[in-house]
Structures are given as C-alpha cells and as structure tokens.
Amino acid sequence: MLLAGVIATLALFFVPSGSSGGSAEQVGYSQLKTDIAANQVRSVAIGPDGNISGTLTNGTAFTSSYPPGIADPQFAQLLDTHNVAVTTQPAQSSILATLLNFLPLIVVVGLFLWMGRSARRQMARLGGIGRAKGKVFDTERPATTFADVAGYDGPKQEVTEVVDFLRNPERYRRAGAVGPKGLLMVGPPGTGKTLLARAVAGEAGVPFISVTGSSFVEMFVGVGAARVRDLFADARKRAPSIVFIDEIDAIGHKRGGQLVSNDERDQTLNQMLAEMDGFDPATGVVVIGATNRPEVLDPALLRPGRFDRQVVIPLPTQRERLAILAVHSKGKLLDDDVDLTVVARGTPGFSGADLANLINESAIFAVRRGRDVLDALDFAEARDRILLGHRDSSNALLPEEKHAVAVHESGHALVAALSEHGDPVAKVTILPAGQALGVTEQLPVDERHLYSAGYLHDSLAIRMGGRAAELVVFGAVSTGAADDLAGATALATRMVREFGMSAAVGPVGFGAERPTFLGGEQVTGRTYAEATQRLIDREVTRLLREAEHRAVALLTGHRVALDDLTELLLDRETIDGMDVDMVLDQVTRRQP
The missing domain is CATH 1.20.58.760 (Peptidase M41)
Incomplete structure (x- = not known):
C-alpha cells in the first residue's frame, strides 16, 4: 500500500498541464470552428490561457485550445451568430497557482518524513527489547508481611537472615561470615513461595526487583542474555537489593539434556551464571528464586556461590494448616460449631492455596443457603466439593x-x-x-x-x-x-x-x-x-x-x-x- 501511494504521488508530476483528467474529446481549433458553423456546439468556456472547453449539441464534452499569438476576431462573431453560450474561466491567483504547482512535491516530502519517523519508532522499540521487565518495589511496597505467612517458621527464618544480612552486613563481616548470594525456594504448587517473596518485598528495607523466568526468553537469540545483564545492572545501581525470579526453571533448565539445543535459553542461563558468581560477580545483590521443579535445574546454578541455600517449603503440617486457616478466616463470621482444629485434621495434603479455597467455598455454600455465618456443614460440604467434585442430584443410583x-x-x-x-x-x-x-x-x-x-x-x-x-x-x-x-x-x-x-x-x-x-x-x-x-x-x-x-x-x-x-x-x-x-x-x- 505504501509503494502504491508513492507511485501515485510521483505520477502527479507527469500529468500534462492541459489535461483535465476526464473523458472529454480533444478537438482541433479549425474543426471547432467548422462544428460551430454547422450548429453542433452548444456552449464553450474560454480560459485566460487560451484553453477552450465545451459541450456539443449531442452532449459530448470536448476540449480545444486557441492558437497562441494569433488574433481571430471572426471566432467571437461566429459564436454569436450561431447562438453558442460563451463563458469565461477566472484567472487563478498567482499564490494559489504556485501552491498547486508545488503540491505534489510537498506531498512526497511529507510522505518521506512520515516514513522516517515510523522507522525511528521501530528502531526505538527494537532497542528496548533487551531491557529487563522487572518490577521494582522501593518506595511503594506490598502490604504483605511475614505475619500474613502462617506457619513455615523455618523457611521464614532462612529468608529473614538473608534480608538481615543486606541490612546489617557489618555484623556478619565481623564474625567472618559471607552472606548468601542466592536462596532457592522449592516446593509443591500453592505452598506459599510467591507469598513469602511478597512478604520479603513488604518488610525488606532494601529495593526489591521482581521478575518471572518466562520474561527472559524471546524468539530473538540474545535477548534473554541482554535482559539478564540489564536486570543485574539495575540491581547493582540500587545495591544492596534483592532480585526475585519466580518460576526460575523457565531459564534454568539443565544444559545438554535436550535432543534439540536451545541457544537462546542456554545463552540466558550462561549470563545468569556469570552475573551471580562469574569473573565479575554482582556484589550487594541477593537472588531469590522459586520453582516447583528443582530436578530440572542446571547443577551449575545450584552450587554454593550462586544459590547457597535451598529452602524446601513442603505441604503444611496439621499445626501449620490450623494457623493458615486462622489467617484466611479473618473477617469472616464463624458459627460456634466450627472447630478449625477439626478442619485442619481433616485436610491432610492440602496446600495453603487449597485451604484458602476451602474457606472461600465454605463462604459460597453459606451464601447459597442465605446466610452470612459459616457453620461446620459449610466446611464439610466445601471439603467434599474440593476432594470429590460437584454432587449431582440428577445422577441417582438404581x-x-x-x-x-x-x-x-x-x-x-x-x-x-x-x-x-x-x-x-x-x-x-x-x-x-x-x-x-x-x-x-x-x-x-x-x-x-x-x-x-x-x-x-x-x-x-x-x-x-x-x-x-x-x-x-x-x-x-x-x-x-x-x-x-x-x-x-x-x-x-x-x-x-x-x-x-x-x-x-x-x-x-x-x-x-x-x-x-x-x-x-x-x-x-x-x-x-x-x-x-x-x-x-x-x-x-x-x-x-x-x-x-x-x-x-x-x-x-x-x-x-x-x-x-x-x-x-x-x-x-x-x-x-x-x-x-x-x-x-x-x-x-x-x-x-
């Protein structure tokens, strides 16, 4: 479409000056006088430049031109004798005529200027493709705190120590301790790994940069490595700081295990290894990773000096389930027959997300019965709904x-x-x-x-x-x-x-x-x-x-x-x- 527009614009330069652009018939001056004498011309319009246009008696439009430099007084008399309607075309102002003459050139120049600006915008977008897509939490932090993470005292202590090292590095340095450079949280889905990271962002007194592993991998080779460099460069500027990479298995897959190599993922992982503990390692930057699949991570990523600590966040125990239920029950009205200890005992294998869903389903069952107070029956039916599925009364047994x-x-x-x-x-x-x-x-x-x-x-x-x-x-x-x-x-x-x-x-x-x-x-x-x-x-x-x-x-x-x-x-x-x-x-x- 753009090429067609350029060709059409350039074609304006090659339109003859006397062309009207219509389907009028070109008639010679002598033939025009003969047609007037034969009463075949209805009207004519004579322009100041000698151009003549008009209409024949049969309705056909024609154009002609007055011979330049020749005076022909008989032409006006001929028009008057045969009752031909005569009009004159007004002369255009010199400024308007000049503008019309330069209009094609102006259009072409404007077109090329627009194309140049569009190309610059595209180059700017390509230049920003290598920038990291991390979200920085510095002044405005999440409202989540460690108090919102029920149970898991051991993992919370591990994470708290990492944050404390960034806050008080001198205390550890006096004892000869080197702070951890990375902490990897592993565990089943829904156990609260991301929630714990949000609590770190809410309580840490240092900048917190959050990014997902999938945001590094693109179709262009080298983009992932560039984003890793940009991410750690930003973290160094804000040091001491914390970088949280959720679903780190998206870029941390074992190298050499695939039948078909993925150069983009390998380059991204290599850059990650170099940034965490390479020839020029990042200082004052702690990386926290989270994954459900630690078995697929590259061994070089898991060695001490990169991810020094691996914190397993398993499914909650009965005591932890009771604490999680208490947190999610805040703000809800519970009947006297609801014993959260019994609920916690009856939910083995439930993750924190499952327990939150159990509370929500119980509230839905209460609303379905027209109440805003949750009783023991609501919890029992919600548990059966989660474990067994929807109970269909139409599926009656013989x-x-x-x-x-x-x-x-x-x-x-x-x-x-x-x-x-x-x-x-x-x-x-x-x-x-x-x-x-x-x-x-x-x-x-x-x-x-x-x-x-x-x-x-x-x-x-x-x-x-x-x-x-x-x-x-x-x-x-x-x-x-x-x-x-x-x-x-x-x-x-x-x-x-x-x-x-x-x-x-x-x-x-x-x-x-x-x-x-x-x-x-x-x-x-x-x-x-x-x-x-x-x-x-x-x-x-x-x-x-x-x-x-x-x-x-x-x-x-x-x-x-x-x-x-x-x-x-x-x-x-x-x-x-x-x-x-x-x-x-x-x-x-x-x-x-």
Whole structure:
C-alpha cells in the first residue's frame, strides 16, 4: 500500500498541464470552428490561457485550445451568430497557482518524513527489547508481611537472615561470615513461595526487583542474555537489593539434556551464571528464586556461590494448616460449631492455596443457603466439593446399585474399625459426587512421618474391604473396586520394590529418583533383571491376596454388623465414625 501511494504521488508530476483528467474529446481549433458553423456546439468556456472547453449539441464534452499569438476576431462573431453560450474561466491567483504547482512535491516530502519517523519508532522499540521487565518495589511496597505467612517458621527464618544480612552486613563481616548470594525456594504448587517473596518485598528495607523466568526468553537469540545483564545492572545501581525470579526453571533448565539445543535459553542461563558468581560477580545483590521443579535445574546454578541455600517449603503440617486457616478466616463470621482444629485434621495434603479455597467455598455454600455465618456443614460440604467434585442430584443410583454401594462402603468402614493400625473412620456416604459413587473417609489422629509394616498391611486390607464385602454378601465382585485395586496395587508395589517388606525379594530397594513436586512418577529405566521383575510381580499379587483374605475373614466374622451398617447407610445415606462404632457395640452386646 505504501509503494502504491508513492507511485501515485510521483505520477502527479507527469500529468500534462492541459489535461483535465476526464473523458472529454480533444478537438482541433479549425474543426471547432467548422462544428460551430454547422450548429453542433452548444456552449464553450474560454480560459485566460487560451484553453477552450465545451459541450456539443449531442452532449459530448470536448476540449480545444486557441492558437497562441494569433488574433481571430471572426471566432467571437461566429459564436454569436450561431447562438453558442460563451463563458469565461477566472484567472487563478498567482499564490494559489504556485501552491498547486508545488503540491505534489510537498506531498512526497511529507510522505518521506512520515516514513522516517515510523522507522525511528521501530528502531526505538527494537532497542528496548533487551531491557529487563522487572518490577521494582522501593518506595511503594506490598502490604504483605511475614505475619500474613502462617506457619513455615523455618523457611521464614532462612529468608529473614538473608534480608538481615543486606541490612546489617557489618555484623556478619565481623564474625567472618559471607552472606548468601542466592536462596532457592522449592516446593509443591500453592505452598506459599510467591507469598513469602511478597512478604520479603513488604518488610525488606532494601529495593526489591521482581521478575518471572518466562520474561527472559524471546524468539530473538540474545535477548534473554541482554535482559539478564540489564536486570543485574539495575540491581547493582540500587545495591544492596534483592532480585526475585519466580518460576526460575523457565531459564534454568539443565544444559545438554535436550535432543534439540536451545541457544537462546542456554545463552540466558550462561549470563545468569556469570552475573551471580562469574569473573565479575554482582556484589550487594541477593537472588531469590522459586520453582516447583528443582530436578530440572542446571547443577551449575545450584552450587554454593550462586544459590547457597535451598529452602524446601513442603505441604503444611496439621499445626501449620490450623494457623493458615486462622489467617484466611479473618473477617469472616464463624458459627460456634466450627472447630478449625477439626478442619485442619481433616485436610491432610492440602496446600495453603487449597485451604484458602476451602474457606472461600465454605463462604459460597453459606451464601447459597442465605446466610452470612459459616457453620461446620459449610466446611464439610466445601471439603467434599474440593476432594470429590460437584454432587449431582440428577445422577441417582438404581436401587440395586445403591444397595451394592452401601455394602461396598460398609466393608471399607468395618475393616478400618476392626484393624489394629487403621486410622479412625470419619465419614461414610453413598451419595455420588464427581466420579465416586460412595466414599469412606479416614482421618489420622496424628500426622505420621514413618509408616510401619503393620500399618501398611492394614491399609491394604482396608482398601480391599469393599471388594471383600461384595464377595461376602453377593458372592461376586463388581467394577466398583477398580480404584481400590489400583491404589492397593501401587502401595503393594512400593512395599516390595522400595520398602524391602518382602522376604522373597529381600532388603533391596529399587526406588525411583527424587520425586517431583508436580506429582507423577519420573520415567526411568529398570535397574533390575527380568527375573527380579517376575518375583516382584508374584510378591505384589501375594500381598494383595493376603489382604483380601484377611478382609473377607473379618467381614465374615462380623456379618451381622456388616448387614446392620448397610441398612443404616441405606436409611441415612451419610454416617460418621461414631455410627460405625455404635453398630459394632450393639452387635457385640446382642451376641451371647
């Protein structure tokens, strides 16, 4: 379009001066006089420069010109004799004529000036592409403080020491201590790594520069390295300062591990390594990184002198969950029946983000009931909504299906209640939610860090309890135990392959590599022979069969309690652990 405009503008210089630009017919002066004499001309307009234009009697427009330097008095008489309408064109002012003559040149010059300014703007944008996109917190800091980060006293102390070193470097220097240059926070998603960084920005008395790892990588090679240089140059000017890089795995991937190399990412990482502890290392600058994937980071990035400290921020413990719930419950009205200790005990495996979502879902359930006060039922339903999914009342079970689910869940609950090492039963329900037709929930009294062989064997029996109940009552099994079998098989495999709990395999552990915080198992090659694999498979099958036989034996010996609990479930649809204990006690008292 631009080239077409230039060509059209330049074409103005080559339009003949006498051209009208229309479709008028050119007629010679002698022919014009002949047409006038033949009464074929209707009107003419005579310009001061001798140009003649007009219209024939048939409506055709024409143009002609008066011969320069020749006086022809007969022409005016001829026009008057044949009644031709005559008009004269006014002469244009000299200034306007001059401007019109220079108009094409003015247009072309203006066009080239516009093109030059546009090119300069584009070059300016390209020149700024290598600038870092970090957000600086200096005078206006976030309102988040360490008081807003509930629990995690150890990680907060680690981070606080780094900030304190920047504030009081002399105190550490007198003791001969060298301050850390980098601190890497790792942990599952939602545990509060970024929240802790915001607290550092809110409480640190030094400039805080925040940037994400993905902002360094662009399609142009060298841009990432340029942004790293610009980021650290800005941090040095503000030293002492803190640079926070969220999701640092975006630029810190191991080099040489990819089938196809990424020069841009490698150059960015190399520049990061040089800035943190290279030939000209940054002084007075501490780098705080956060990632969910420490296993993919380059070893050169993790060595002392770069990231001196690695702080693991795991899923919160029960005590920390209670503190997190207390923080997120501020400003909300809680009913007297809400015990946050019970809520914390019933949320093992929840991250800080999950707990915040639990509080919000509870508030939504309260609003749905037309209340602004949150009660225990709101928390219970919110927890089920998060763990199991939406409860759809339209997904009703057939009567025989409902009975089968009640038998299945009663089997789980009874085996759990009768097992020595089993966790207490908290709730049993046969209301479908999400993909689950029924659920038996167990809540540990205390959080465990080590699991004994007895506890794991009881866990296998509890998982097989639903299938065992179907065998005892119906004499056949159904597809309802699919998830139970998958979980039991995974647990038995770890008992044999990793925990050394098989006499046939022996005290050998074929464990996987360090687990990832994002879940899932890493794909690794098998480090043992095919015969060992067959032995592991046989031992896994043996453990599962023994667990099933044990569950069947327990339920057969307590068949009356199984039937009573099934009837109670069919009647009330949801019961708690006290109901399970009550059924067992009643059956025991009835027996002689």
